[in-house]
Amino acid sequence: MNAHSLTGFEVENLEFRPNGRAILSDLNASFNCGRIYGIIGPNGAGKSTLMKLLARHLRPTAGKVRFAGDDANGWNGRAFAREVAYLPQSLPTAEHQTVRELVALGRYPWHGPFRKLSTEDRNAVDTALDETGSREHENRLVGTLSGGERQRAWIAMVLAQARHFLLLDEPTSALDLAHQARILALLRDIVDRRGIGVALIVHDLNIAAQFCDRILALRDGRLIASDAPSQIMTPKVLTDLYDIPMEVFAHPADGRPVGYIAS
Numbered sequence: 001m002n003a004h005s006l007t008g009f010e011v012e013n014l015e016f017r018p019n020g021r022a023i024l025s026d027l028n029a030s031f032n033c034g035r036i037y038g039i040i041g042p043n044g045a046g047k048s049t050l051m052k053l054l055a056r057h058l059r060p061t062a063g064k065v066r067f068a069g070d071d072a073n074g075w076n077g078r079a080f081a082r083e084v085a086y087l088p089q090s091l092p093t094a095e096h097q098t099v100r101e102l103v104a105l106g107r108y109p110w111h112g113p114f115r116k117l118s119t120e121d122r123n124a125v126d127t128a129l130d131e132t133g134s135r136e137h138e139n140r141l142v143g144t145l146s147g148g149e150r151q152r153a154w155i156a157m158v159l160a161q162a163r164h165f166l167l168l169d170e171p172t173s174a175l176d177l178a179h180q181a182r183i184l185a186l187l188r189d190i191v192d193r194r195g196i197g198v199a200l201i202v203h204d205l206n207i208a209a210q211f212c213d214r215i216l217a218l219r220d221g222r223l224i225a226s227d228a229p230s231q232i233m234t235p236k237v238l239t240d241l242y243d244i245p246m247e248v249f250a251h252p253a254d255g256r257p258v259g260y261i262a263s
C-alpha cells in the first residue's frame with residue numbers, strides 16, 4: 001500500500017460541544033494525502049480541538065471524522081497508529097533519551113510491547129533520521145538539542161511511525177523565523193517524496209502561505225475559509241479572521257501574497 005492508495009480524512013458536519021458549549025460547529029473539510037494543510041486562526045479558535053478530533057484523542061459530539069473512507073473512531077487503535085501520527089502542542093519530556101531511542105518509540109504500533117526492533121523497524125528509524133537531518137546527532141540526548149534539532153527529532157519519530165498522515169500541532173512554535181521555514185521546507189520535501197499528507201497548525205500566516213497547499217481558517221469554532229493560499233491571503237479574509245485590519249502585498253521576489261497588520 002503506498003500513500004496514494006489511502007485518500008486521507010473527510011470531516012462531515014463535525015461538532016464538539018462539551019458541557020453544552022460549542023467549541024467546533026458545522027465543520028466540513030477534506031485532508032488528502034500528498035498535500036500540506038495549514039490550519040490558522042486566532043487563539044481559542046478551535047484549531048487544537050480539530051486536530052485532536054482527527055487524531056481520535058477526542059470524540060465528536062456530532063458529525064463524523066472518516067479516515068480512508070471509514071469512521072476514524074471505528075479503526076483498530078494499532079492499525080490507525082500505523083497510518084496516522086499525531087504530535088501534540090505540549091510534547092512529553094524526552095530529555096534523557098537519545099534521538100535514536102526517541103525515534104524508535106515511533107515503531108511501537110509496529111512491533112508491540114516487549115519486542116525487539118525488527119530489521120524493518122530499524123530501517124524505518126534510519127530513514128526517518130536521514131530524512132530529517134537528525135542522523136548526525138542520533139546518539140545525543142534529546143535534552144542537549146537546540147529547539148530546531150529537537151523539533152526535527154520529534155518529526156523523525158512520527159515519520160518512523162505512520163505511513164500516511166501526520167497531524168502536527170504547532171510544530172514550529174518556539175522556533176525563530178529561519179527555523180520555522182526550515183521545518184516547513186523539510187515537511188514540504190517529505191510530502192512531495194513520500195506522498196503522505198500533513199495537517200499542521202501554524203500561527204505565522206506567511207509561512208503557512210509559502211509552504212501549504214491549502215489553508216483552513218478557523219474562527220470561533222467555525223471554518224470561515226478553506227482554500228488555496230492565494231485565496232486566503234486577502235485583506236478581507238485576514239481581517240475577518242483576526243478581527244484587526246490586515247493588508248496583503250505581493251512579495252517582490254516571487255509575487256506570493258504576504259499579509260501584515262495595517263497601520
Ligand SMILES: Nc1ncnc2c1ncn2[C@@H]1O[C@H](COP(=O)(O)OP(=O)(O)OP(=O)(O)O)[C@@H](O)[C@H]1O
Binds near residue numbers: 043045046047
Ligand atoms: N475539552 C474541553 N472542554 C472544554 N473546553 C475546551 C476543551 N478543549 C478546548 N476547550 C476550549 O475550546 C476553545 C478552543 O480551544 P483550542 O485549544 O482548540 O484552540 P486553539 O485554536 O488551538 O488555540 P491556541 O491558538 O491558543 O492554541 C478554548 O476556549 C478552550 O478553552
